[in-house]
Amino acid sequence: MSELKINQNGQLTSLDTVDGEIATLNLGPTHPATHGIFQNILKVDGERIISAEPTVGYIHRAFEKLAERRPYQQVTPITDRLNYCSSPINNMGWHLTVEKLIGAEIPKRVDYMRVIVMELARIADHLVCNSVIGVDTGALTGFTYVFQEREKIYDLFEEICGARLTTNVGRIGGFDRDFSPVFFQKLDKFLKEFHIIFDDFTNLLERNRIFMDRVIGAGPITGERALSYGFTGPNLRAAGVDYDVRVMNPYCSYQDFNFDVPIGKDGDTYDRFLVRQEEIRQSLRIIHQAKDNLPAGNYHGDVPSFFLPPKEEVYRSMEALIYHFKITMGETPIPAGEVYHSVEGANGELGYYLVSDGGRTPYRLHFRRPCFIYYQAYPEMIKGSVLSDAILTMSSMNVIAGELDA
Amino acid sequence: MENSTIQDITSSIESKFPNCVITTDSYGMSNIVCSRESIIDLVGHLKHDLGFGFLTDICGAHYPLSENQEFQVVYHIHNLYKNVRLRLKVNLATADLAIPTMVNLFPAANWMERETFDFYGIIFEGHPDLRRILNMEDMDYHPLRKEYALEDETRSDKKDSFFGR
Amino acid sequence: MVNIVEQPEGHEGQGFFATSMDKAIGLARANSLWPLPFATSCCGIEFMATMSANYDLARFGSERLSFTPRQCDLLMVMGTISKKLGPVLKQVYDQMAEPKWVLSVGACACTGGIFDTYSVLQGIDKIIPVDVYVPGCPPRPEQIIEGLMKIQELAKNESLRRRNSDEYQKMLESYNIETTK
Numbered sequence: 001m002s003e004l005k006i007n008q009n010g011q012l013t014s015l016d017t018v019d020g021e022i023a024t025l026n027l028g029p030t031h032p033a034t035h036g037i038f039q040n041i042l043k044v045d046g047e048r049i050i051s052a053e054p055t056v057g058y059i060h061r062a063f064e065k066l067a068e069r070r071p072y073q074q075v076t077p078i079t080d081r082l083n084y085c086s087s088p089i090n091n092m093g094w095h096l097t098v099e100k101l102i103g104a105e106i107p108k109r110v111d112y113m114r115v116i117v118m119e120l121a122r123i124a125d126h127l128v129c130n131s132v133i134g135v136d137t138g139a140l141t142g143f144t145y146v147f148q149e150r151e152k153i154y155d156l157f158e159e160i161c162g163a164r165l166t167t168n169v170g171r172i173g174g175f176d177r178d179f180s181p182v183f184f185q186k187l188d189k190f191l192k193e194f195h196i197i198f199d200d201f202t203n204l205l206e207r208n209r210i211f212m213d214r215v216i217g218a219g220p221i222t223g224e225r226a227l228s229y230g231f232t233g234p235n236l237r238a239a240g241v242d243y244d245v246r247v248m249n250p251y252c253s254y255q256d257f258n259f260d261v262p263i264g265k266d267g268d269t270y271d272r273f274l275v276r277q278e279e280i281r282q283s284l285r286i287i288h289q290a291k292d293n294l295p296a297g298n299y300h301g302d303v304p305s306f307f308l309p310p311k312e313e314v315y316r317s318m319e320a321l322i323y324h325f326k327i328t329m330g331e332t333p334i335p336a337g338e339v340y341h342s343v344e345g346a347n348g349e350l351g352y353y354l355v356s357d358g359g360r361t362p363y364r365l366h367f368r369r370p371c372f373i374y375y376q377a378y379p380e381m382i383k384g385s386v387l388s389d390a391i392l393t394m395s396s397m398n399v400i401a402g403e404l405d406a
Numbered sequence: 407m408e409n410s411t412i413q414d415i416t417s418s419i420e421s422k423f424p425n426c427v428i429t430t431d432s433y434g435m436s437n438i439v440c441s442r443e444s445i446i447d448l449v450g451h452l453k454h455d456l457g458f459g460f461l462t463d464i465c466g467a468h469y470p471l472s473e474n475q476e477f478q479v480v481y482h483i484h485n486l487y488k489n490v491r492l493r494l495k496v497n498l499a500t501a502d503l504a505i506p507t508m509v510n511l512f513p514a515a516n517w518m519e520r521e522t523f524d525f526y527g528i529i530f531e532g533h534p535d536l537r538r539i540l541n542m543e544d545m546d547y548h549p550l551r552k553e554y555a556l557e558d559e560t561r562s563d564k565k566d567s568f569f570g571r
Numbered sequence: 572m573v574n575i576v577e578q579p580e581g582h583e584g585q586g587f588f589a590t591s592m593d594k595a596i597g598l599a600r601a602n603s604l605w606p607l608p609f610a611t612s613c614c615g616i617e618f619m620a621t622m623s624a625n626y627d628l629a630r631f632g633s634e635r636l637s638f639t640p641r642q643c644d645l646l647m648v649m650g651t652i653s654k655k656l657g658p659v660l661k662q663v664y665d666q667m668a669e670p671k672w673v674l675s676v677g678a679c680a681c682t683g684g685i686f687d688t689y690s691v692l693q694g695i696d697k698i699i700p701v702d703v704y705v706p707g708c709p710p711r712p713e714q715i716i717e718g719l720m721k722i723q724e725l726a727k728n729e730s731l732r733r734r735n736s737d738e739y740q741k742m743l744e745s746y747n748i749e750t751t752k
Contacts, residue, residue: 029659030609032638037611037656057540058656059611062688064525065549065556077685084613100433128616147623154620164620165709166613227486230461230514243460248489339433340482340493342462351463353480366465368482376517402612405540541690542655549689558689569687 020045025387029058033136033391036401040378040390047386052379056372060405067365071330072098073172073306075362080166082367083403085128086121086346087167088157093343096251097352098172101339102303109297110174111253112290116187117160117169118252118343119283119290124153125346126234126276126283129398133273134205136395137214142201149197152190159183173307174300187291191284202277212270219381219393220268229380230373233348235397238275239267245344256293257286269389269396276398305333330360347371347398371403411488412436415456423448437493442505445481445496449511452483458492460484464508464518466526470552474499477528481508498528507533525550576602593731600644600670601727602632604719607643609663611650614677617709618649626712631719640666645722646699651679652692664699665748669734672722675701676715678708700746 027040034040037058043050063082067075079090092114099106127146134142154164160183161169170176205211221231223240236243244261246254262278264271300307304323313320326332336358342351351368374397382390416428416436426440426448440448452458462482470476475497483492496505507530508515519530520539527548530536538545547554557564579598581590606628610618621628622636637643640663652660664673675695678684681704683693695701702725705718733739740750 029656030638030663032636057538057542057653058659059651059653060540060655060690061651061653061686062549062556062690066686066688069556081613084616103432128619144624147620148625151620151623151625164711165617227460228513230512230518243486248486337431337433340435340463340491349462351482353463353465353482355467364467366463366467366480368463368465372517372521373514376514554689556689557687558693561693563693564687 022050027390029055034394035132036399036404038375038394038399038401038404042387042390044387049382049385049387049390052382052390054375054378056375057405059401061402063367063406064365067362069361071360072332072334072362073327074330075365076170077166077168079367080168081402082369082406083125083345083347083350083371083400084166085400086125087165088117088121088169089343089345090350091167091169092118092252093341093345093350093352095170095172096343097339097341097354098306098334099301099303100341101337101354101356102172102306102334104173104301104303104306106174106301107297108253108295110299110301112294113175113179113299114170114252115254115257115290116287117157119287120153120156122346123280123283124150125398126280129346129396130205130273130276131201132395133215133269133392134211136392137211139205139208139211142204145197145201145204149194152186152194156183156186156190159186171300171307173303174298176300176308178299184291187287191288191291194284198280206274206277215269215273215392215396217266218269218385218389219396220266221377221381222267225377225380226267226374229377231348231377232370232374233345234272234275234279235267235374236348237262238264238271240265245342245349249342251341251343257289259283259286269392272396332360334358334360342368345370347400347403348374367406369403369406371399372406375399375404411490415485415490415492418456419448419451422451435491435493437495439495439497442496442498445494446506446508446511448494449481449483449508452492453511456485457487458483458485458490460486461508461512461514461518462491464515464522466522466528466550468526468550468552472497476500477503477526479505479522479528503527504529504531506531509533524548527551593729596731597727597729600729601723604631604633604645604672604722604726605635605637605643606633606645606647606674606719607638607640607663607667608636609646609648609650609660611648611652611656612679614649614680614709617712618647618676618715621712621715626716628716628719631716631723633719640664641668643667644670644726645672645674645719647674647676648680648695649676651677651684651686652695653690654692655690657692657698660695661698661748670726670729672702672725673699674703674705674718674722676705676707676710676718678706681706684708698746699748700742 022043022045025042025044027042029037029039039055041053063078076091079094080087082090127150131143131146157167161167221239226236226239242261242263259282262275264275308327309320309323314324334356336356338355340353342349348370353366354362355364357363381393423444426438428438430436462484465480467478477498479496481494519533522528523536524538524541579590579594581588608618675681680695683691703718703721705714707714743750
């Protein structure tokens with residue numbers, strides 16, 4: 001980013017001198033290019049931004065207080081609505097947290113099934129982010145292509161859990177049913193045909209001269225500043241730090257898979273775009289490995305006090321009837337304790353801090369939301385850039401309003 | 407290897423800050439309970455001497471039944487080189503809800519502390535801009551405290567009997 | 572030969588077609604509704620899927636999304652509206668020109684949804700008048716399209732003097748919306 005600018009008299013001056021009037025611009029809560037409800041009060045000198053003051057909380061829905069009211073399996077629909085572009089990752093993270101608290105043993109098959117679902121969700125989220133970067137630069141075609149592929153991912157989600165977007169997939173202990181043969185057929189078809197459209201999208205944007213001129217150098221941040229601001233996920237990796245929760249604290253048998261973690265250099269919009277593109281390719285690699293090596297076994301762990309027994313047994317055996325009743329009423333024997341578990345969400349480290357007092361609902365549940373934490377750095381990232389670059393920076397950071405406000 | 411690293415870290419903390427209570431829970435996480443006077447020095451020691459350069463999270467919790475220790479500020483901190491996580495807790499009484507801010511050590515703490523203030527009313531001394539972040543500016547109570555209900559008390563259209571309340 | 576819309580009743584002759592004014596205007600309005608997508612949360616992503624090629628809202632005349640209230644006909648509120656955002660929504664509604672319709676998409680916009688909490692407005696009809704409610708969490712794109720089609724029916728059959736009638740003005744006053752009568 002150049003530190004100089006041309007002032008009104010046509011002379012070269014430094015960026016710090018303000019020679020015109022400072023205008024206050026309200027990049028208001030409802031704006032087509034801020035994908036989500038964020039308000040930024042910008043002070044601009046001509047077209048250069050001098051400072052920004054963000055206001056968030058416009059869709060604060062009190063998830064943490066809501067979770068204190070709901071039994072453990074009813075908290076899953078709330079976690080859906082955190083990062084709603086990739087809800088299965090949030091669901092799995094919650095189930096893993098509860099399983100860590102109760103100390104459940106989960107079979108390998110469940111782990112691999114969870115990995116397939118989570119990586120599909122990661123692909124869906126990165127597709128949204130990258131196509132929206134294209135839309136903000138004016139390239140609307142990529143958006144249309146990519147959303148067609150997202151429909152196929154929605155088809156796959158519908159096959160396993162019945163819902164497209166807010167999936168509420170899985171149960172504490174595993175899944176409620178095994179993946180059907182139709183799902184595997186659809187998954188094979190998806191894996192075979194996805195790369196055609198994805199390569200089209202890549203050819204449209206990745207080495208496109210106009211796109212590159214537009215996004216290179218927009219909203220940079222260095223690795224040290226990013227770490228000190230608590231960045232995680234693709235935004236941190238684009239700045240050069242390779243911190244991926246799947247590699248550092250593997251959960252769900254991620255250590256069994258071979259995948260690379262892409263790193264950027266400058267931390268600008270182009271690096272974030274490329275990191276997400278490469279992560280889509282790596283996710284496809286992981287899904288191939290998980291699908292090919294899917295072990296035989298049960299689709300849920302042995303946790304009868306948390307996992308509903310099959311209906312035939314409920315009608316016949318007394319224990320199954322009692323378990324069914326207790327689980328449905330929310331009287332599950334959760335031990336007292338506190339646990340922190342994190343998963344690699346599409347935006348970074350999504351953490352769950354759960355404090356349980358042995359009751360039927362969590363005593364305190366806190367979500368460590370990556371969007372909330374890295375959005376703090378936004379004013380620093382856009383200082384000195386023009387307004388259009390500020391818009392691009394926001395869309396490339398993939399700020400999802402649901403996760404930010406929780 | 408990892409156990410000896412945690413041993414080194416805990417012994418280093420114990421020698422410098424003898425008032426802190428260090429426990430390891432059954433999930434493998436070491437919890438350190440310390441007083442609010444020593445929290446900044448402790449985190450500074452962790453960051454500069456022991457390599458804990460990443461602040462994962464700050465949150466609050468309310469335990470109304472513990473006498474004189476009703477509120478708790480919980481810090482999660484992470485050493486990315488050796489892959490060690492720690493949980494630090496500071497207990498505060500309702501009458502004296504103030505704690506020094508962590509913003510000078512970790513800029514990430516800015517909004518996290520604002521959120522904790524918004525939800526619990528814990529004042530972070532020295533914070534550059536301590537005001538509500540997620541709720542409306544003119545809200546006069548701190549909603550996540552246990553004495554307040556989840557629902558809006560002023561709503562008139564929902565009959566509680568239909569909702570099982 | 573493709574039939575895009577049904578021809579209204581009227582007299583046809585050599586080079587002319589005569590029908591009543593409200594039928595012609597209703598036809599024009601219904602098939603060219605320009606929406607303002609006020610998308611806040613998850614329903615906004617389903618709206619993006621509705622706009623894209625698979626479900627294609629553009630074939631109903633809503634090709635041009637306007638993000639400024641001054642140039643749109645239909646306010647589609649999609650997603651949770653919190654109390655902090657309520658005044659913003661009211662201001663956007665006030666800035667729209669008559670005739671305007673409001674489509675409330677999703678359970679959160681209709682009644683507050685699963686979020687019966689202190690910070691969420693329990694339905695946007697507490698602050699602005701709503702024409703069509705689309706329930707669902709989130710509603711499928713087909714349901715959003717059905718909601719739009721119901722708005723089209725309303726627009727087609729609306730009487731031309733409805734917006735100036737006493738009943739309408741009284742309704743606006745009950746929401747504390749200033750009327751220019």
